[in-house]
Amino acid sequence: MTSDNTARPTGPTVLKVPEGDTLERLVCETCGFIHYKNPVVVVGSVCVWRDKFLLCRRAIDPRRGFWTLPAGYLELGESTAEGAAREAWEEACAKIEIEALLAVYDIPRISQVQIFYAARLATPDIAPGEESLETRLMDWADIPWDDLAFPSVHWALHDHRAYSSPSPYTVRGNPDPDMIPRTP
Amino acid sequence: MTSDNTARPTGPTVLKVPEGDTLERLVCETCGFIHYKNPVVVVGSVCVWRDKFLLCRRAIDPRRGFWTLPAGYLELGESTAEGAAREAWEEACAKIEIEALLAVYDIPRISQVQIFYAARLATPDIAPGEESLETRLMDWADIPWDDLAFPSVHWALHDHRAYSSPSPYTVRGNPDPDMIPRTP
16 A cells, blocks of 8 residues: 555456446456456265265354355366365365265356255265364254355255155256245 | 567466465456456257257357357356346347256366256247357257267257156266267
8 A cells, every 4th residue: 555545546446348348347447457257156065974964164254153065166177076076175174976966056146156966975084174163974953954154055955855865856956035044 | 559668568467376375376467466267157058949959050269150059158147047048049039938957067178167958949030149140940850960069069959858858857967078079
């Protein structure tokens, strides 16, 4: 920070429609860079050891202290299944085996597409990674439904129930809006 | 462009590991902006009118002149189904009704996740949009398999066959590598 109050802010901070474009984009008035923002992909998994579900208590915001499934942003050059396995490793030191694509959820309000896999834990060894306060293998009856971090954690756990039932499974999308649990 | 050859290039053009980060990112040495690149989401559809499939001949690179399904980048604030319907409108002036999620394909080489829907055309009225040279409703037997633009166009058309067969459908992922048709 300088003491020159007339200095222009740097970085793509100004909303403008660039020449030849139709939508407003963030533009840097210093260097002219146009920042095209895209929706992001979140990949995660419902990981099971025998009849227990892997849950992680978040060490970071948003929703620090609440329980979640291992999930995070897909990286460049990675498949969605590889990303889901990496997140399980990073957040819960868990080695998982991907079984099947479980669900695709749209969260357009925050421009996210969330892709969840059904997975098995290769071993019951789990431990909190840097982004987790605690990791646990829980019976269905012990899942802290009121302390889950995000609506999609509810959805994925319930869709996993349908997935593991004997009837043929079809991938799920967003549930009816009335079924979406509210979060602060 | 100025005549000063010592001027630093502007825009995020320099690969650096930002403080507190673990991966190299593109950084602008003029304004300090860090450009986090993320995988992108492509949304598309296999649109059917009676037994005919909607195909579009590309007016733009890459693969100009080759046949494709209506598909393109998901925009901010849009659901994947809305994006697929928008692309059908933009590329083929087609009004479509989304039926079901058809497939999720990983293309990690180019950091893309492609999400395809099965859809019905609301009417048979189609016309080339700005990005298409030609649009056509084709019988399965008339699909120009050797002139399709991308491997995922093959995959989605074939997965739609399985989808529309009488047995229960499960969403598809990437096929075996041996089944991937080669494109230039």
